[in-house]
Amino acid sequence: MARKNAAKRSQPFDRTRHDHARETAEDYVEAIASLIEERGVCRGADLAKHFGVSHVTVTKTVLRLKREGLAEAAPYRPIDLTAKGRRMARAAKRRHEIVYAFLQALGVSDAVAKIDSEGIEHHVSEETLKAFQRYLEGK
Amino acid sequence: MARKNAAKRSQPFDRTRHDHARETAEDYVEAIASLIEERGVCRGADLAKHFGVSHVTVTKTVLRLKREGLAEAAPYRPIDLTAKGRRMARAAKRRHEIVYAFLQALGVSDAVAKIDSEGIEHHVSEETLKAFQRYLEGK
DNA sequence: ACAAATCTTTAGCCCGGGCTAAACTAAAGC
DNA sequence: GCTTTAGTTTAGCCCGGGCTAAAGATTTGT
Ligand SMILES: [Mn+2]
Ligand SMILES: [Mn+2]
Ligand SMILES: [Mn+2]
Ligand SMILES: [Mn+2]
Numbered sequence: 129m130a131r132k133n134a135a136k137r138s139q140p141f142d143r144t145r146h147d148h149a150r151e152t153a154e155d156y157v158e159a160i161a162s163l164i165e166e167r168g169v170c171r172g173a174d175l176a177k178h179f180g181v182s183h184v185t186v187t188k189t190v191l192r193l194k195r196e197g198l199a200e201a202a203p204y205r206p207i208d209l210t211a212k213g214r215r216m217a218r219a220a221k222r223r224h225e226i227v228y229a230f231l232q233a234l235g236v237s238d239a240v241a242k243i244d245s246e247g248i249e250h251h252v253s254e255e256t257l258k259a260f261q262r263y264l265e266g267k
Numbered sequence: 268m269a270r271k272n273a274a275k276r277s278q279p280f281d282r283t284r285h286d287h288a289r290e291t292a293e294d295y296v297e298a299i300a301s302l303i304e305e306r307g308v309c310r311g312a313d314l315a316k317h318f319g320v321s322h323v324t325v326t327k328t329v330l331r332l333k334r335e336g337l338a339e340a341a342p343y344r345p346i347d348l349t350a351k352g353r354r355m356a357r358a359a360k361r362r363h364e365i366v367y368a369f370l371q372a373l374g375v376s377d378a379v380a381k382i383d384s385e386g387i388e389h390h391v392s393e394e395t396l397k398a399f400q401r402y403l404e405g406k
Numbered sequence: 407a408c409a410a411a412t413c414t415t416t417a418g419c420c421c422g423g424g425c426t427a428a429a430c431t432a433a434a435g436c
Numbered sequence: 437g438c439t440t441t442a443g444t445t446t447a448g449c450c451c452g453g454g455c456t457a458a459a460g461a462t463t464t465g466t
Pocket of ligand 3: 151250251389390
């Protein structure tokens with residue numbers, strides 16, 4: 129359930145701007161989860177610094193996440209994730225880590241692997257992830 | 268020359284919406300070049316069909332490409348690329364092909380490799396491409 | 407030559423991710 | 437307790453990628 133048009137999505141060019149919004153959401157929930165883990169709470173200013181955008185941009189994006197049931201945020205309170213947000217964060221982190229390790233295993237430098245995995249992570253299907261993992265194990 | 272802040276860009280989170288605009292441009296010039304090659308000319312309607320968006324969206328995007336010196340377009344005339352647009356198309360096509368072949372070589376199915384490479388192509392640095400090519404050769 | 411069909415543009419809207427400036431709240435310092 | 441400082445929200449703007457509806461141009465067919 130949920131997940132309205134699972135079939136129609138994932139065509140090569142079904143990235144109608146919603147795709148980009150989803151990528152942003154993935155990066156945000158991942159960052160929120162990581163900040164909470166690292167320092168107990170996540171504040172808007174931390175996210176602003178992390179992404180290199182203004183705090184205003186962060187506020188607006190967090191409002192969207194809240195609207196979509198991914199985050200919880202009350203005025204002047206730290207930002208938290210919902211169960212749904214935590215699930216998305218976990219999945220995003222897993223993908224990100226696999227892609228990062230895979231690029232390094234292929235011989236890409238750490239710095240570049242970090243940059244490239246940050247983009248690639250949003251575009252790897254489960255099947256491709258499996259292939260990356262196979263390579264990592266059998267390397 | 269050109270290329271204003273080459274250093275500052277390419278940080279992990281320097282994808283401030285301009286990145287997404289660039290990705291769109293890459294897909295467009297690649298598609299325009301391919302349509303011109305396949306059938307002599309490229310019309311807006313072809314692009315609309317190819318991307319699965321409305322012809323209006325295409326018009327607007329092509330106007331932006333023109334503004335950026337990538338495409339040439341006069342009212343009711345077919346769309347063409349500038350030298351700069353052709354260069355970008357060539358580079359995009361190359362990256363795309365390498366990523367596609369690489370995923371297939373890794374054992375990813377054709378259909379999924381096609382979908383994933385469509386997104387991944389925009390996020391692979393030259394260094395990562397080299398690594399992909401090494402794998403393809405030494406496979 | 408004209409009517410119909412097809413293609414393209416224009417107008418006007420939505421949303422998401424950016425921004426600056428200004429107001430406001432909360433936390434520290436004294 | 438009051439003031440400064442740091443963090444946050446609000447208001448209002450820009451741009452890019454979407455859309456529909458309506459008008460205009462071109463092509464095609466008889
Ligand atoms: Mn990530
Ligand atoms: Mn990312
Ligand atoms: Mn992307
Ligand atoms: Mn693409």
